[in-house]
Amino acid sequence: MSGQRVKRKAPEPPPVEQPTTEEYAIASYLREHVPPKKTKFLHHAVEYFTAARAVDALLDSPWASGADNKPLLFTDRDSVTAYLDGMLRHKFFHRAKKIAISDRDLRRKQLKKLKKKEEEEKKKVTEKEDESGSEEDEGKTDDKGNAEETGGERSVGEGEASPKAASRKDGADKPKRRIKLDMHLEQVFVDGLDAYVWIYDPIPRHYWLLGALLVGAIVAVCLFPLWPSKLREGVYYLSLAAAGFLAVILVLTVVRAVVFVLLWLATWGRHQLWLLPNLTADVGFFASFWPLYEYEYKGKKEKSTDKKKRKTKKRDQESDNEGDLEADRAEEPAAEAAPEHPEPSGTGERDDQEGERDTPPADEDSGSERDE
Structure with missing residues (x-):
């Protein structure tokens, strides 16, 4: 033991x-x-x-x-x-x-995604602030109308941002951690x-509901031979329509590629035209058919120096035109102040002399009357 x-x-x-x-x-x-x-x-x-x-x-x-x-x-x-x-x-x-x-811990792709998200959030915040600001401006206009009726006095704090709006702006400017x-x-x-x-x-309840519907749809497809004849004919025509739609999309993809290649060869790659550019892109159903076309020119671009010279010439011409207009405006008031028909100097004295010559002598007759 x-x-x-x-x-x-x-x-x-x-x-x-x-x-x-x-x-x-x-x-x-x-x-x-x-x-x-x-x-x-x-x-x-x-x-x-x-x-x-x-x-x-x-x-x-x-x-x-x-x-x-x-x-x-x-x-x-x-x-x-x-x-x-x-x-x-x-x-x-x-x-x-x-x-x-920190930014060093992230990769470039991750940084780009995060920056895009932050920009979208900032846009949403700014849109909300603009909507709230428009409502505040409407209220301020009402206050201004009341103030003008009473005497035109300005309301206190008119034109100044509210502390809540300032705090929102400060929060939007601060980077998120x-x-x-x-x-x-x-x-x-x-x-x-x-x-x-x-x-x-x-698991949400709608997930269970969608799963049950999916199972029911699979069972219904499996029982397709037992469907009524009218339903089967309808499904047959729907399948033909779907096949035709797929054929149209395939033809469009070939046509747009042929048009692009022909135009590219004819213009040596300067002009590029895509019909339905979003047809094969990863977008929604309706977005894949819009816009109808996309055109892009990839020829030689003008040098920056030539553009600068043209801009300077335009600025000089505009400045010369402005100087001429100012000179014309300065001459107009001077011309208005001067008389319309200026008289030469000495004309008054000549008129007096001519009047003295024309008047007859009256002193002799008056002296003879006095002697009598």
Whole structure:
């Protein structure tokens, strides 16, 4: 008996706690009411949320107010963090740490994509600001009309940007910080700005509906011989129409290639004409037929020096024309100030002398009358 070995049983692993239905409901509530952000985690695209926003959302949830016959689970932020810590242990999400990314860490293609996205976001922000600014301008015009009726006084702050608009502009000018996520060593839920990556990803209901419709369509196609004769004839004509449409597209691709090659050879590559340029591009159905054509000229371009000379000549001619116009305008008021028919000097004296010669002598007659 001493030579026999006693076999010991391996310790059984502790039972795994399965999540409750309430935890599933709270997880779906968080996914709906806390908008997730997208980034990369270990070279995989993931969605994450911040702890502070999740806590705020649950404090405004029915589980904090007892509405809709829900149990009262949350009374303060500590109770919410404790409950979310249990959900973290049940693998609904896990904790991650944020790492800032610089432009050096990214490749050229990634940088181009990120810059395009940032430009599109800036355009959207500017469009929204313009719409809000137009509404504010309409309100200001009403205020101006009221001020003119009372006396034409200007309203305070007229023409100045509101502090909200200034803060929006400052936020739009600031570059967004790019981050990536890495696994955190301490898997504990903490109320703060830490990132938590979603593991729980439920399948939406419309996915189930689309899958059922797809299965039904496959079964219906398999039962095609059992369809009524009229339906089968309709499907036959539809198939002919589809085949004709494909043939037309193939003919168009050949025709556009032939036209391009002939024009290119005739003009030695200077003129390039594409009919339906988006026909074979990766675009939508209607976008592939628009625009109808695309023309491009690739001949010799004028040198920059010649263009500069032409521009300088045009500027000199315009400046000379402006100088002539100014001189004409300066001469006009001087001509208006001068008399229409100027008289030569000395004309008055000559008239006086002629008058004296024409008048008869009257002194002798008057003296004779006095003597008598």
